[in-house]
Amino acid sequence: MTDLDSFRTEVAAWFEANRPPEPDFLLPESFMEVGTDQQFDYLRAWQRKIYEAGYLGMAWPTQYGGGGKPQAFQDIVNAEMTRQKVPFVPNTIGLNWAGPLILAIGTEAEKQRYIKNILSAEDIWCQGFSEPDNGSDLAATTTRATSDGDHYILNGAKIWTSLGSYAKYMILLARTEPGSTRYAGLSYFLCPMHTPGIETQPIRKLTGEYGFTQTFFRDARIPADCLMGREGEGWKIAMMTLTFERGATGGQAGGIARQALNVHDVLELAQTARRDGRPAIEDPLMRDQLVRFLIEDQGDRLTATRGTIPALCTERPHAIPLSQKLRTSEHRRRLLQFALTLQGANAPRWVGDANTFEGGKWQRAYFNSFSSTIGGGTSQIQANIVAERVLGLPKD
Amino acid sequence: MAALNQRIAFTDERSMLLETAVAFCREKSPIRAVRDLLASETGFDPAVWDEMTALGWSGIAIPERHGGSGLTLAEAATIAEPMGRHLLATPYASTQIAVQALLAGANAAQQAESLPRIAQGAIATVAVFESEGDWDLTHIGSTATITHGTARLDGQKSLVVDATVADLLLASVMLDGAPALAIIDTAALPPGRLRPESIIDETRRNAGLDLTGLDLPATALITGPAALTAIRDAGLLLATAEACGGIAGVLDVTVDYLNTRNAFGRKIGSYQSLKHTCADILVGLERSRSHLFHAATLCAANEPAEIALRMAKAESSDVFAHAGDRAIQFHGGFGFTWDCDAQLYLRRALWLQYSFGDAPHHRRKLADLLLG
Numbered sequence A: 001m002t003d004l005d006s007f008r009t010e011v012a013a014w015f016e017a018n019r020p021p022e023p024d025f026l027l028p029e030s031f032m033e034v035g036t037d038q039q040f041d042y043l044r045a046w047q048r049k050i051y052e053a054g055y056l057g058m059a060w061p062t063q064y065g066g067g068g069k070p071q072a073f074q075d076i077v078n079a080e081m082t083r084q085k086v087p088f089v090p091n092t093i094g095l096n097w098a099g100p101l102i103l104a105i106g107t108e109a110e111k112q113r114y115i116k117n118i119l120s121a122e123d124i125w126c127q128g129f130s131e132p133d134n135g136s137d138l139a140a141t142t143t144r145a146t147s148d149g150d151h152y153i154l155n156g157a158k159i160w161t162s163l164g165s166y167a168k169y170m171i172l173l174a175r176t177e178p179g180s181t182r183y184a185g186l187s188y189f190l191c192p193m194h195t196p197g198i199e200t201q202p203i204r205k206l207t208g209e210y211g212f213t214q215t216f217f218r219d220a221r222i223p224a225d226c227l228m229g230r231e232g233e234g235w236k237i238a239m240m241t242l243t244f245e246r247g248a249t250g251g252q253a254g255g256i257a258r259q260a261l262n263v264h265d266v267l268e269l270a271q272t273a274r275r276d277g278r279p280a281i282e283d284p285l286m287r288d289q290l291v292r293f294l295i296e297d298q299g300d301r302l303t304a305t306r307g308t309i310p311a312l313c314t315e316r317p318h319a320i321p322l323s324q325k326l327r328t329s330e331h332r333r334r335l336l337q338f339a340l341t342l343q344g345a346n347a348p349r350w351v352g353d354a355n356t357f358e359g360g361k362w363q364r365a366y367f368n369s370f371s372s373t374i375g376g377g378t379s380q381i382q383a384n385i386v387a388e389r390v391l392g393l394p395k396d
Numbered sequence B: 001m002a003a004l005n006q007r008i009a010f011t012d013e014r015s016m017l018l019e020t021a022v023a024f025c026r027e028k029s030p031i032r033a034v035r036d037l038l039a040s041e042t043g044f045d046p047a048v049w050d051e052m053t054a055l056g057w058s059g060i061a062i063p064e065r066h067g068g069s070g071l072t073l074a075e076a077a078t079i080a081e082p083m084g085r086h087l088l089a090t091p092y093a094s095t096q097i098a099v100q101a102l103l104a105g106a107n108a109a110q111q112a113e114s115l116p117r118i119a120q121g122a123i124a125t126v127a128v129f130e131s132e133g134d135w136d137l138t139h140i141g142s143t144a145t146i147t148h149g150t151a152r153l154d155g156q157k158s159l160v161v162d163a164t165v166a167d168l169l170l171a172s173v174m175l176d177g178a179p180a181l182a183i184i185d186t187a188a189l190p191p192g193r194l195r196p197e198s199i200i201d202e203t204r205r206n207a208g209l210d211l212t213g214l215d216l217p218a219t220a221l222i223t224g225p226a227a228l229t230a231i232r233d234a235g236l237l238l239a240t241a242e243a244c245g246g247i248a249g250v251l252d253v254t255v256d257y258l259n260t261r262n263a264f265g266r267k268i269g270s271y272q273s274l275k276h277t278c279a280d281i282l283v284g285l286e287r288s289r290s291h292l293f294h295a296a297t298l299c300a301a302n303e304p305a306e307i308a309l310r311m312a313k314a315e316s317s318d319v320f321a322h323a324g325d326r327a328i329q330f331h332g333g334f335g336f337t338w339d340c341d342a343q344l345y346l347r348r349a350l351w352l353q354y355s356f357g358d359a360p361h362h363r364r365k366l367a368d369l370l371l372g
């Protein structure tokens, strides 16, 4: 047995023994829908427990609280969490976007200050990129950061701030150069949320859940050392953040960010759900659709494997990482849409209905699947990126 | 459902082979050469075939003791991908399919007789379809009857690829109620037995084969089910490889045009209904290639590969047919012409889609394999 094999056994046993008790309230599906204190406290405690057992940030440097091991160990943990369907860890923005960014380009002081508390969920992080008037067109950012001695004064508003209600820090894109437009003049901040003048206002989601906020900045003064890099480097750093967020670059601390329903769950559903008085899985058209999803799912998994073999990616080395979000998020959306179709006449039931399948989680999951086809750059923007950067087609 | 694995093994040997094949096909099969061959009688360039033989490709999967390179179907498929990309006109795929049949089902004497010839450049092919158009290779109308050591054949084969240039034909027949393959040396075939057929992919030459009353020594029959399964598997893998190459090739043709042609004062490639479609085709290409090299990995390791092969074929042939269809549309009026290369790829895509089973056929088979 190799080290990794015995590690897998150890991890499997740990999660079996330490899985938290089923709560008496509905857990959210992902870090983006954490909308009540009850949900938050439960998930934060779970993350801390996993970290203390040594199973988060396993490949991050030990001097900042990481495990200093090869990535393969963390991959095993992530796979095992998925397999056992244990609850997810809530601090995704810290673990997988802000954290790797700080480790990649942050100062020694920033690493000392932030990394360990990201892992333990002591400090929750959020992201302030999108604004009420500018989302896809991030370069149009208007939130201002005005230098004032050893402080910056923030004014403006961000929106769709996931975990905004619980975050202690925000990765923030703001305009430092008055009168500038587009990419130049933007700067990047590691902004403390508990600052007078910063206020969050929860926004209700299409499912009825909460989890993101509008975030207002009214003459909020933050210390000048919150600036990451130099003034004017904001765009570059924001783009780097997005490569972590979209999974196009490695270095994430790990853990899982959602309780994902996958194609195998849909297969199980197809055995219980009925159409025309028979199990849906016996309907020839449903079978054809199921097989299409299985082929696509296997195709994406195989593509992840192929991406690790450079000789099979020579022609367009960025094709796999840059298309990953588009491929997997659209697949999930269509898969979950189909999961409703499988339920036939029972499909339009909603969360709370006594006759709904598994508490209505399929309906909720379909609605929440748009979080990935919209959040983090919409599928249309992803298709532009693939067409322009991978295929070399002209910009719009 | 049994868990599927996601293994892809790509050895240094395969990666070197891929590089060589990419360069070879680019050099030997520029689109001008492809078009010149369309009108030729044999449909391929014997000089290029000789070079491929000299590189060891005709015998790539033939054991060294029979004069081959001693590699596997995975290497054979690796080379087929760039061939598909450049629409290289060649009896390569037919020959490889026949080789797999011989390796899987022929007895030692039959192998010793046929395989060294192929390694030295003899062209081989399989005659497994009939006019009914059934993709189940075990549904065979043709027959063989043995009397006193002689097998008398009867029936009509159809869609026999490269039949008119082949030295060896393997024709499926029913023998005592079970499928068998007759090894036919075309030199011994009476004249008029092959009737050229007109097919959609003009880079290929097909023929029907009349078996009526043909006598062969009974020792020329391959019995047992293994050979037909090997034909199906090799057919699926090589069609997938060609399709993957074809998707990349037609995507290049399309992207080039989108980067050149203007409409309303801007490059047509800046219009999202065109560029997003190209992005989707690329996504399909990435998935198809992953399926291809996974299926090849399982075939090379002699592991059960039916699910992987059917998935690979279904995905790649659907994507290729879609890419070819969109390539025509995205070239506008020019796309409607004989001179536009898009049509060559669409024709190839349709040929491949309907070879060895189209996507709906394989999805139905997969449903039984995966969903019970």
Ligand SMILES: Cc1cc2nc3c(=O)[nH]c(=O)nc-3n(C[C@H](O)[C@H](O)[C@H](O)COP(=O)(O)OP(=O)(O)OC[C@H]3O[C@@H](n4cnc5c(N)ncnc54)[C@H](O)[C@@H]3O)c2cc1C
Pocket (backbone or CB within 6 Å): A032, A126, A127, A128, A129, A130, A131, A133, A134, A135, A136, A137, A159, A160, A161, A162, A163, A212, A370, A371, A374, A375, A376, A377, A378, A379, A380, A381, A384, A396, B272
């Ligand atoms: C659940 C969820 C969580 C989120 N969490 C965060 C967060 O934590 N922090 C944060 O900063 N942001 C967050 N977002 C915001 C997200 O990044 C934006 O919603 C997204 O980038 C789109 O911006 P927008 O909402 O302004 O849409 P718009 O940009 O207004 O887009 C509207 C529509 O137009 C299309 N469109 C726009 N431009 C083009 C173009 N050039 N070509 C073709 N189509 C185009 C889009 O695809 C979309 O369909 C979250 C969003 C969601 C849904």
